[in-house]
Amino acid sequence: MTELYIHNGRDVSGAPVAVLITDGVIAEVGTELTVPVGCPTLDAQGCYITAGWIDDHTHCNAHAALYYDDADAIGYRTGVTTVIDAGSTGADNVADLYQQAHRAATNVYALLNIARTGIVAQDELADLNQLSFSALRTAIKRYPDFIVGLKVRVSKSVVGDNGVEPLRVAKQYQADLTVQLPLMVHIGSNPPELAAIIALMRPGDVLTHCFNGKPNGIVNSTGEVAQYVRKAYQKGLIFDVGHGTDSFSFRTAALARTAHLFPQTLSSDIYYRNRLNGPVYSLAVCVEKLLLLGYRLEEIIPMITTNPARIFKLTHKGQLCRGYDADLTIFQTVTAPQIVVDSTGEERIAPTQVIPTYSVIAGRVYTCGVDK
Numbered sequence: 001m002t003e004l005y006i007h008n009g010r011d012v013s014g015a016p017v018a019v020l021i022t023d024g025v026i027a028e029v030g031t032e033l034t035v036p037v038g039c040p041t042l043d044a045q046g047c048y049i050t051a052g053w054i055d056d057h058t059h060c061n062a063h064a065a066l067y068y069d070d071a072d073a074i075g076y077r078t079g080v081t082t083v084i085d086a087g088s089t090g091a092d093n094v095a096d097l098y099q100q101a102h103r104a105a106t107n108v109y110a111l112l113n114i115a116r117t118g119i120v121a122q123d124e125l126a127d128l129n130q131l132s133f134s135a136l137r138t139a140i141k142r143y144p145d146f147i148v149g150l151k152v153r154v155s156k157s158v159v160g161d162n163g164v165e166p167l168r169v170a171k172q173y174q175a176d177l178t179v180q181l182p183l184m185v186h187i188g189s190n191p192p193e194l195a196a197i198i199a200l201m202r203p204g205d206v207l208t209h210c211f212n213g214k215p216n217g218i219v220n221s222t223g224e225v226a227q228y229v230r231k232a233y234q235k236g237l238i239f240d241v242g243h244g245t246d247s248f249s250f251r252t253a254a255l256a257r258t259a260h261l262f263p264q265t266l267s268s269d270i271y272y273r274n275r276l277n278g279p280v281y282s283l284a285v286c287v288e289k290l291l292l293l294g295y296r297l298e299e300i301i302p303m304i305t306t307n308p309a310r311i312f313k314l315t316h317k318g319q320l321c322r323g324y325d326a327d328l329t330i331f332q333t334v335t336a337p338q339i340v341v342d343s344t345g346e347e348r349i350a351p352t353q354v355i356p357t358y359s360v361i362a363g364r365v366y367t368c369g370v371d372k
């Protein structure tokens, strides 16, 4: 039996928290626990302890030509214990991503791109011959515990002249599958128009890049969140941040917050280039940006733990509770103002730095920022 006791930490409300882990599972959570003599301990003095962070929009297919990264570089080294690859692969190459996932210390899951090649070029849905329901269904049957959703990218640069047709097909595929899988929809340049995209989306569908600052975003020409967007949100459309190189605007995010439209999930859309050169850098930096917009840590942490776990049915993850997987993120916050930049080039001052210290994955401790 492998045990680990992590203590002297705080939860996001500031209350003391201690966690006992047995064989990769959370055995007990409390303020201070009685533990067996000789149990290894980790002192989390000065740190928060939360459920392991889940980044539900990343690109970690190391063999992709365009958007690629290493799961551990964007995972445990930055405090993220679970990454979901958002459509880098489709039915033809998801097997390769599955093999890579097994070699990573970080938990890796996949949203399957409805285009069977995944993202090999920018315009994977400009050719509708990329769509094959039988190939999609076969892949999902083969990797039921790995594929946790579907992904469709519906912007001009991706669909060419096909408008919303790929999204219509994605919704049909989703309905025809015997398993229920959530659908993540990428938005960006037009056509197709956002109104036409949202008209095809249903409650429970995930709108990623929700706070992009593009003309085809959620904010209309009068500087307000469009009425059809508010209506869809109120009915249950899920807002996912998906920061990325081009898809996060402080202005849009602030306008949405004023309109009481909050993201359910905070994700980075990270890959090596926007990790190394910005503006993404890490999920922790995305947390810093929501803090500067006025969100509290108690509001943000569910966006990277319980909410993505619920939406993508990671039923043993996302909560610091007995019986859940022993995936934890241990991190500090420091009042140290710094300049951060969004995808439009706008700079703002983030008052708080968020510094991951340890990632714990299945009870094993990894020091953030350090190679294996």
Ligand SMILES: [Zn+2]
Pocket: 057, 058, 059, 086, 244, 269
């Ligand atoms: Zn992406």
